[in-house]
Amino acid sequence: MLLSIxxxxxxxxxxxxxxxxxxxxxxTIIAIIYLTGFAVxxxxxxxxxxxxxxxxxxxxxxxxxxxxxxxxxxxxxxKLVSKELTGTIxxxxxxxxxxxxxxxxxxxxALSVLPFTQDFQAFDINIxxxxxxxxxSIGVIGILLAGWSSNNKxxxxxxxxxxxxxxSYELSVSLSLLTIVLMTGTLQLSEIVEVQKNGWLIVQGHxxxxxxxxxxMIAGTAETxxxxxxxxxxxxxxxxxxxxxxxxxxxxxxxxxxxxxxxxIASIATTVxxxxxxxxxxxTESIPLLGIFxxxxxxxxxxxxxxxxxxxxxxxxxxxxxxxxWKYLLPINLVNLVVMAVIVWLGLTIQF
Amino acid sequence: MAWLNNxxxxxxGYFSDIYQGIKSLLTGMxxxxxxxxxFRKGSITQQYPENRETLKMFERFRGEVIMPHDExxxxxCTGCQACEIACPNGSIEIIWDRQxxxxxxxxxxxxxxxxxxxxxxxxxxxxxxxxxxxxxxxGQNFENSVYDRKYLDRVLNKPGSKLMKGVEE
Numbered sequence: 001m002l003l004s005i006x007x008x009x010x011x012x013x014x015x016x017x018x019x020x021x022x023x024x025x026x027x028t029i030i031a032i033i034y035l036t037g038f039a040v041x042x043x044x045x046x047x048x049x050x051x052x053x054x055x056x057x058x059x060x061x062x063x064x065x066x067x068x069x070x071x072x073x074x075x076x077x078x079k080l081v082s083k084e085l086t087g088t089i090x091x092x093x094x095x096x097x098x099x100x101x102x103x104x105x106x107x108x109x110a111l112s113v114l115p116f117t118q119d120f121q122a123f124d125i126n127i128x129x130x131x132x133x134x135x136x137s138i139g140v141i142g143i144l145l146a147g148w149s150s151n152n153k154x155x156x157x158x159x160x161x162x163x164x165x166x167x168s169y170e171l172s173v174s175l176s177l178l179t180i181v182l183m184t185g186t187l188q189l190s191e192i193v194e195v196q197k198n199g200w201l202i203v204q205g206h207x208x209x210x211x212x213x214x215x216x217m218i219a220g221t222a223e224t225x226x227x228x229x230x231x232x233x234x235x236x237x238x239x240x241x242x243x244x245x246x247x248x249x250x251x252x253x254x255x256x257x258x259x260x261x262x263x264x265i266a267s268i269a270t271t272v273x274x275x276x277x278x279x280x281x282x283x284t285e286s287i288p289l290l291g292i293f294x295x296x297x298x299x300x301x302x303x304x305x306x307x308x309x310x311x312x313x314x315x316x317x318x319x320x321x322x323x324x325x326w327k328y329l330l331p332i333n334l335v336n337l338v339v340m341a342v343i344v345w346l347g348l349t350i351q352f
Numbered sequence: 353m354a355w356l357n358n359x360x361x362x363x364x365g366y367f368s369d370i371y372q373g374i375k376s377l378l379t380g381m382x383x384x385x386x387x388x389x390x391f392r393k394g395s396i397t398q399q400y401p402e403n404r405e406t407l408k409m410f411e412r413f414r415g416e417v418i419m420p421h422d423e424x425x426x427x428x429c430t431g432c433q434a435c436e437i438a439c440p441n442g443s444i445e446i447i448w449d450r451q452x453x454x455x456x457x458x459x460x461x462x463x464x465x466x467x468x469x470x471x472x473x474x475x476x477x478x479x480x481x482x483x484x485x486x487x488x489x490x491g492q493n494f495e496n497s498v499y500d501r502k503y504l505d506r507v508l509n510k511p512g513s514k515l516m517k518g519v520e521e
Contacts (some may be wrong), residue, residue, distance in 0.1 A: 055391035056384055060399065312384040313377065328370065 006119070030122050034111060041263055042256035043073040048300075049259070049307055056311035083248035088151055091245065095149035100246070100253035102142030107260040110135045114267045115189050117277040117291025128189035129181060132268055133174045136223060139261065140166040143232070146254070147242035158241025161318060162232040165222055168325040169229075172219035175333040179212040179340045180205065180272050183349060193276045199352040200275040206350055208340040213273050215329055215336070217305065220265035222321070224258065227310035231318055266302035267295075274298045401494070409492050414475040417444075417468055418491035419508035426516040427509055429487035431463040435479035443473040463509060470496060471504035485519050 009029075013022045047062070047069065054061025062069040087096060110132055112122040125131050140163055147159020181187060183205050184195045195201070202209045222229040233241035243254045270276055275298075277291030284290040316324065343349060387394070401407050409415070421427050431448040445467040453460040466488075480488055488508065498504060 052388075056388050058387060058391055058394050059397045060395055064400065308381060308384065308388075312380045332370075 034108065034122060038108060038111060038260060039256070042259050043077060045259040045263060045303065046076075046255070047073045048303070052304065052307045053311055056308075077252060080248055080252040085250060086245075086247045088245050090151045092149035092151065095145045096245075097250075099142050099146035099149060100250045100257075102145060103139055103257040104142075104253045104260075106135055106139040106142065107257045107264065110264045111260070113189060114264070115193055115271060115276050116295050118288040120292065121190065124188065124190050126186075126188045128192075129177055129187045129268075129272070132264075133170070133177065136173070136261075136264070137166065137170050139257070142257075143242050146246070150242070150245040152245055154238040155242050155244050158232045158234065158238045158244075161234075162225060162242060164318070165225065165229060165231065165321060168322060169219040169222040169329075172215055172325060172329045172333055173223060175330070175337060176212040176216040176219065177268070177272060179208060179333070179337050182337070182340050182344050183209075189271055189276075192272060193278065196275040196278055197282075199350060200273065200278070202273040204349045204351065205340060205343070208336050208343060209273065211332065211336050212340070213269070215333055216269060216273070217302075217309075218324075219329060220269065221306055221309055222325075224261045224265055224306075226262065226306060228313040228316060229321060230315060231321065234315075262303060262306055263299065266299045266306065269302050270295060270298040274302075407492070409494070413492070413494075414477060414490050415493045416470055416491045416496060417473065417479060417488050417508070418493075419466060419488050421510055421513055422516065425510060425513045427487055427513050428485045428516050428519045429463050429466055429509060430485055430515060430520055431461050432484060434482040434484060435488060438478040438482035440476065440478065441472050441474060443469045444479055445469075462515065466508040468506050468508050469504060470506060471501055487519075 010026065013026055016022065017025070050072070051061040051069070053059075062072040065072040065075050087093070113125060113128050113131055115121040115124070143162045143166075144159045147155040147157075147162070150156070180192075180201050183201055184192045186192060186195075192201075196204075198204065202213055205212070225232040233243075238244070243251055246254060277288075277295040279285060279290065279294050284294070419427050419429060431446060433446050433448075436444045436446050445465075446463055447465040447467065448461055448463045450459045451462045452458075453462075477490070480490065
């Protein structure tokens with residue numbers, strides 16, 4: 001159904017104007033849809049984080065703006081829009097203003113390749129996973145630029161920590177995804193979903209896939225700089241880390257991008273391990289539109305898992321973070337990769 | 353052979369570290385998970401009180417100092433200034449003079465204004481303890497913010513109010 005709607009719009013646009021103009025118009029429409037989704041998802045995730053945090057800490061959370069506090073984050077966003085954009089005199093103005101866009105554009109780029117449901121994917125590139133891995137490591141440039149150009153030592157320390165952390169954990173994210181690619185034999189996300197029609201990859205790959213998923217969740221949490229690994233923002237020692245000197249909408253960009261990154265990490269996990277938009281046991285296979293529901297449901301379960309991590313675990317020191325990555329996750333990951341290769345070679349995967 | 357034992361033990365330590373780590377993380381998650389599931393029963397914070405009219409604050413609540421008046425616009429303050437003396441930071445000022453008492457025909461000390469600076473008050477309650485006639489009490493109001501600090505200086509006795517009969521005996 002969704003497919004026919006998009007196809008109709010596509011044909012209507014191309015019949016209306018010359019091909020070049022039509023494709024540009026089409027891209028603009030898609031970009032607007034994704035930007036809207038981006039903003040709504042970001043605001044919703046912030047609200048979800050606050051409510052869930054409250055419930056974990058036996059509080060009630062924001063519940064006064066709108067029904068059960070649904071409009072709380074919208075009110076916050078309006079407040080941030082109306083705020084003055086301050087900056088330091090000695091900041092490197094060009095880089096200082098550029099940094100938030102770096103962060104937010106990389107988050108948006110990653111969003112474009114996610115398969116939300118059948119044929120509802122803005123950009124089905126044949127190296128999808130490679131693209132995602134590459135894009136997710138560009139985001140750290142924005143953070144480094146922000147910290148460097150703020151000309152504030154706390155910002156710089158926070159940004160440097162972010163660099164160390166992201167570059168280290170990048171490796172584990174990529175390797176754990178590669179473990180799964182061994183099973184699918186393709187990097188294209190739509191093909192990966194196709195493979196999972198015989199059972200989700202976490203079931204197909206059983207033990208090594210579960211280990212890969214655990215490593216992916218740890219490394220993914222570290223990549224988004226969330227609490228067990230939030231040395232970047234370390235409120236107790238660095239003020240607010242790299243975005244100390246930002247205010248108003250520029251701060252909001254960092255804040256939203258952080259939550260969207262969490263959503264992206266969860267979406268990749270959904271796509272690669274839990275069958276993306278495929279329903280469990282194919283119960284709603286005849287209605288492709290429900291794929292969006294399944295995709296979002298799975299994603300939010302994983303997002304909830306990350307929030308659960310945040311409100312359970314104490315923070316790590318920088319040396320502990322690097323020990324965890326280089327002495328534990330990486331060797332386990334490499335062994336796991338070999339185990340998975342053997343399993344695929346011997347055909348020991350579970351197929352339905 | 354000691355070095356061999358050590359290295360084997362260390363190798364074992366590597367895997368037992370991983371096991372212990374995962375185990376302790378799962379224990380932590382199960383504890384927070386239990387709290388999450390029981391947030392409704394065990395909520396330790398309260399909803400902001402919307403029912404301002406019917407709300408009865410708890411016994412020891414300290415919001416602001418008030419002077420209760422009865423239906424004849426009479427209060428119990430004799431102007432003895434005990435509260436003014438008891439106040440450690442000068443939040444209370446009493447302006448008084450000697451006026452003619454209508455009943456006895458004598459001149460008597462009476463309050464003109466009982467001024468209470470809420471902005472300076474630390475809610476220590478010494479004035480209320482010091483008051484010999486229970487003229488001032490803790491109020492029920494908990495929303496004390498105002499848009500200008502001049503609103504924090506309050507005259508507690510209402511205009512035209514008198515001393516209640518029988519308080520001084």
